[in-house]
Amino acid sequence: MANFLLPLLPIVLACLQVVDAAQTITVLTMNVAGLPAAINGNGEGDKKQNSLDIGTAFANGKFDVIHVQEDFNYHAYIYRTDTHPYRTATSGGVPIGSGLNTLSNFAFSNLQRIKWDKCYLNEGDCLTPKGFTSMTITFDQGKEVDFYNLHADAGDEDGDGEARVSNLAQVAKAIATTSADRAVIVMGDTNCRYTRAMDKLSDFITASGVTDPWVTLYRGGLAPAQGADPLLCADPIPADNTCETVDKIFYRSGTDVKLSALSWTYDASEFLNKTTGKPLSDHVPVKATFSIA
Ligand SMILES: *[C@@H]1O[C@H](CO)[C@@H](O)[C@H](O)[C@H]1NC(C)=O
Numbered sequence: 690m691a692n693f694l695l696p697l698l699p700i701v702l703a704c705l706q707v708v709d710a711a712q713t714i715t716v717l718t719m720n721v722a723g724l725p726a727a728i729n730g731n732g733e734g735d736k737k738q739n740s741l742d743i744g745t746a747f748a749n750g751k752f753d754v755i756h757v758q759e760d761f762n763y764h765a766y767i768y769r770t771d772t773h774p775y776r777t778a779t780s781g782g783v784p785i786g787s788g789l790n791t792l793s794n795f796a797f798s799n800l801q802r803i804k805w806d807k808c809y810l811n812e813g814d815c816l817t818p819k820g821f822t823s824m825t826i827t828f829d830q831g832k833e834v835d836f837y838n839l840h841a842d843a844g845d846e847d848g849d850g851e852a853r854v855s856n857l858a859q860v861a862k863a864i865a866t867t868s869a870d871r872a873v874i875v876m877g878d879t880n881c882r883y884t885r886a887m888d889k890l891s892d893f894i895t896a897s898g899v900t901d902p903w904v905t906l907y908r909g910g911l912a913p914a915q916g917a918d919p920l921l922c923a924d925p926i927p928a929d930n931t932c933e934t935v936d937k938i939f940y941r942s943g944t945d946v947k948l949s950a951l952s953w954t955y956d957a958s959e960f961l962n963k964t965t966g967k968p969l970s971d972h973v974p975v976k977a978t979f980s981i982a
Pocket residue numbers: 734735738742962963964965
């Protein structure tokens with residue numbers, strides 16, 4: 690190398706390092722069915738034992754960031770067996786809390802808990818202050834991703850559909866205001882299906898600029914049409930990844946941080962009771978891996 694180029698060497702090496710700095714993370718979203726058994730017997734088996742087993746499955750070291758919904762009255766059992774170093778404090782059981790929590794291997798900041806502007810009584814949605822949370826998680830080399838966890842209005846009546854559209858529009862607005870130009874991962878229980886016309890899921894995707902890796906990786910890049918037949922999953926273990934549930938993961942790159950979805954899958958088998966083989970929740974968790982660069 691010519692001597693006059695030597696001073697440039699550190700700069701060249703620094704550039705190579707930046708290019709080399711992609712990190713892979715695995716995320717999971719799960720509705721843990723933690724409503725008091727007396728109100729809602731959703732799921733099978735004993736809710737306390739199921740919650741201890743869910744925490745044990747969370748602690749297997751495979752999940753960098755976990756979003757839970759319906760984490761109400763059995764919250765302490767999940768946190769007793771889970772081992773993630775960074776976790777949100779519960780906002781309370783029914784009827785005080787939102788049931789939303791985050792468990793993470795990486796530190797978070799700017800936690801916000803926001804209540805929905807609109808709820809519809811049909812499925813007890815107004816019984817608890819459901820809504821969404823947002824936070825910034827800082828990964829290796831200071832790379833920041835804004836995470837949104839949500840639990841939208843449930844039910845099949847027109848009022849439920851209107852509430853869900855309003856809920857998701859509220860999240861899209863928060864993303865536009867709080868996370869402009871920033872990398873974003875949204876995951877939670879949307880209570881929405883692409884095929885259910887009243888959910889207008891495509892409106893949310895357009896408004897927030899996010900991508901659904903399930904659509905990219907398992908639906909050939911084309912979201913199922915609104916009003917098409919539901920793509921129901923086999924219960925309790927989906928036969929493959931082409932069927933649709935309401936638990937979803939979306940993402941978007943930012944100006945400085947690029948996210949790419951490497952994989953997406955239902956993760957039913959790790960969340961069964963080891964003795965009875967019954968599912969630990971009435972929702973199948975969804976898992977994805979991303980590279981962050
Ligand atoms: C599974 O369910 C049974 C029966 O409810 C319970 O005794 C057991 O502790 C649960 N968990 C495991 C890991 O077997």
